[in-house]
Amino acid sequence: MITRIDLRGRALDGSRSSTEQTDPRALVPRAELDVETALAVVRPIVEDVHHRGEAALIELAERFDGVRLTAVRVPEAALAEAAEALDPRVRAALEESIRRARKVHADQRRTDKTTQVVEGGTVTERWVPVDRVGLYVPGGRAVYPSSVVMNVVPAQEAGVGSLAVASPPQKEYGGLPHPTILAACALLGVNEVYAAGGAQAVAMFAYGYRDAAGTVVCRRADLVTGPGNIYVAAAKRLLKGVIGIDAEAGPTEIMVVADATADPGVVAADLISQAEHDPLAAAVLVTDSEELADAVVKELEVRVAATKHVERIREALGGRQSAVVLVDDIEAALVVANGYAAEHLEIQTRDAASDAAKVRNAGAVFVGSFAPVSLGDYLAGSNHVLPTGGCACHSSGLSVQSFLRGIHVVDYSRDALAEAAGLVVALADAEDLPAHGEAVTARFEDREG
Structure with missing residues (x-):
């Protein structure tokens, strides 16, 4: 089901006695994601939205989503109705997710700082929020109200004055985005929502659009954030400069660094939880215990067979991007982890806190047996919009800082x-x-x- 890579005996950090040197950045293969090829697909879509606005968005929704819209903007009444009809358990969970996310992100706010360089000469760094942002929430294989929370909360805490959400129209809901998405927007006080998905949603935010009467419906945004498929990533790349972007998000990733003290059932469950997202999702275990590796593989066979999205998970775990990696010790495992720079990195070792402190490259680090990635997805208070594809070695996840600009004010x-x-x-x-x-x-x- 899953590839095994044996790195024992290799000089992973260049300091061991082995004559074989290994670049930690290239130890574990990643899924192939050809954004350049996707650019050829999205370019005419982006141009169509740029030049024809609402008419193009309506036609593209019919082409890609199978629905004929009469308008792209979601009526505010539909947001209120979705919130009212929301399952009480889901509402309670979303409200608590919002509360915890606000608590964490409120502490990320910046304050202006004035430095006296010389007598009579000062430089003040002012932190100014972006004027308007477009927040994209995917709606393909799964429904992601949690992504509404993770995009909206830091933007609001940064003080962004104008924000709008876009999510694909759903045929079964009359062309509206999924009602749980709409309900999450309502709970967050967001009343500007659009039924638009994929590259066309990014183009809509980049250029704005008018209705048939020439009235501006959606104003152009300065920044677009949020995860999406390869076409969303390609549209972001194409339009970077017209808009600011957070990142070109790739398939989700989990790496678990574990030793013999880890519970193989827990490790297997965590690998499966990310493989559930997408056939290209990466699930990687790095361990110095061959016994743990064997036990995790056995657990995967049992647990995958019993879970809902069996085919998707099997494809992800069997892909080149997923592996069980054997190393000499946890020190070597951390070299692999820092080289890989995973979106999500779990540390399940005897000295998890100490080992986690040695991590330099990761989107988010989850310490110990009781901090699974799925907690971070929903309720840890951290943000789950994180760098993928190794970008964690130079980029951060979404935060209040993503929506702020530092302006130097010079006064001499x-x-x-x-x-x-x-x-x-x-x-x-x-x-x-x-x-x-x-x-x-x-x-x-x-x-x-």
């Missing part, structure tokens, strides 16, 4: 500028940009007469 007095003038001129001359220096010295020229 005449005397402070005069003190710096000669140094500015020296550097300007060194770069052969004399006008830069003259822009300073001109302020001290005697222009009388």
Whole structure:
């Protein structure tokens, strides 16, 4: 069911005695995701939305989602109705998810800071929220009200003044997005929601659109965030610059670093939980215990057969992107983990907290047996919109910071500028940009007469 990779005896970090050196970044294969090829598919879609607006969005919904819309924007009454009809247990869970997410994200707020560089000269860093954001919530194989929470809460806590949500129209719900998505929007106080999916939703946020009468319905956004399929990722790549983006999200990933103390049933359940998302989902176990590896494989056989999405999970676990990796010790396992830079990294070892502190590259780290990834998906308070495809070595997950811009405000007095003038001129001359220096010295020229 799942590939086994044996890295025992290899000099993973370049410091071991083995003559074979291994680049930790290339130890575990990833799913092939050809965004460049997808660009050819999404380019005409994006152009169509750009030039024809609502008419294009309606036609594309019929083509891709099998529904004929009369309007793309969801009526506010439909949001209220969805919230009212929401299962009480689901409502309670969503409200608690929102509460915990707000608690964590509120602590991420930035404060302005003024630094006195010299007497009479200050630089203030102001943190200013993006004016308007478009938040995308996928709606393919599963329903993701949790992604509404994870996108909306940090934007609201950052102070974004205008935000809109888009999610694909659903044929069984009369062309509206799934009612649980709508209910989550209502619980968060979001009243601007659009029935648009895929690349066309990203294009809608990038360019905005007018209705047939020429009235602006959706204003263009400055930033688009949220996960999606390969076509969403391709549209983000194509439109980057027209809009800001959070990331080009790829298939979900879980890596579990575990030793002989881990419960094989728990490890297997956690691997399956992410494989459930998508046939391209990655599920990787890294362990120094061959006995644990064998036990986890046996547990996978039993648990996969008993779960709902058997075919999808088997395909994900059997893909090149999933593996059981054997290493010499947990130190080597952490080298593999830091090289792989997983979206989700679980540490299930004897000294889990200590080992987790050694992790430098991961979207989110889950410490010990009682912090599964699925807790982070819904109720930990952390954000589940995280970097994939190894991007965790240079990028962060979605946070309040994603929706803020730092602006430096420079305030110098005449005397402070005069003190710096000669140094500015020296550097300007060194770069052969004399006008830069003259822009300073001109302020001290005697222009009388």
